[in-house]
Amino acid sequence: MTNKLQATEEQLAYAKLLDLGMKVGLLMLVITFIIYLFGIFSPYIPVDELPKYWTMSVKDYLKATDIHPGWTWLGMVGKGDFLNFIPIAFLAGVTILCYIRIIPILFRKKDTVYAFLAIIEVLVLVLAASGVLKAGGH
């Protein structure tokens, strides 16, 4: 019972990495947003033009701004607005790293079912992150 009261090894490993990733991600978000706000890097969409785009549906917005969805933002991180996608993607990627971190621990503990559950979860999240899945616009 004493052992069960403590969080398991994989749970602690997951928590430790999540804690670090969350702090780094939020700090990066604050920094990149300040860079964007103060115009240190010029944005792709001028800030004073934003109000005419944020009322549009995402389909119309992408068409009007000639922005291509998916990972194309990676080639535009020199722009102040797209620079903010680095921490956003990082925050959305931390969970994948946490899962990858616990897979070897689960295998070592011969917890095969959970190890495979973790692998499948990584595959699901990587599929979502890949940009392969496109939503039909309205």
Place this chain on the structure above:
Amino acid sequence: MSRQHVKYLSFLAIVFAVFLISSSVFATSDVAAPVAPAAAESSMPWWGWPLILFIVTFLLGIVAVLGGVGGGVLFVPIIGGFFPFHIDFVRGAGLLVALAGALAAGPGLLKKGMADLRLALPVALIASSCAIVGAMLGLALPAKIVNIALGGTILGIVAIMLMAKKSEYPEVKQADNLSSALRISGVYHEVSTGQDINWKIHRTPQGLATFVIIGVMAGMFGLGAGWANVPVLNLMMGAPLKVSVATSKFLLSITDTSAAWIYVNNGAVLPMMVAPSIIGIMLGSIVGVRILAKTKPAAVRYIVIAMLLFAGSRALLKGLGIWN
């Protein structure tokens, strides 16, 4: 709670409601322009809405903590209903707000053993896979339909909040075969009583099946899903209330990750909305936790319910074209 607190909170709620209605008038005058580009001719400078967004999300952060709800469930209907932003961007920002909150809370809950990884992993796999489907559906549907469905869902959440019972320690006579095979059980230390609470769960297949619907809804509306996770984990599957709440919060960090990627990859993320929202709600949560340490204002829960009722009705009426 003292009378002074009630007065203060009521005043805060009234100011908030007046603010939302007046901002709705501003937002409507922007959107009502004949074509979208004309919205830029609003008298409000470009930084006006992001600044208001920051202030409102800061207040939402306080209210969410005091009311015991996630930030996402308040963010989407309120920002979607009373700001000029398109519902696509609101849902994208809402998911990232809920995700940031879950990522921030997750490590502490896991380390203390309140959130349970063994319980969360199978549930998360189903919920996160279905959240992808929900996100894709949500982005494919017309805004009108999304607003109607969102309004209906928010009103449903209000009903759940008003009617659903909670059970501190549900009685689970026997763990079911699936949870036994997956070894989903645990012990946690209840600080208030000094007891070590042994827990196990039942009705695992039914619970997992319910997370198909929860995942789709979380992805479709960008709401976060604590409002649905907790009753299913607690009342249906029989996990103790504290374990359910903590595991639900941690679960959101996985469910919202998969849906957030769909919104990011489909262009439904505007940094000028996302960053002030995340920063605002996180700062508000910090202030909320400090207030919570001094007082436990039960009235806030009713203020949250009233806000959701108002915002849900707004979304429904907006979708039906009655209140644009």
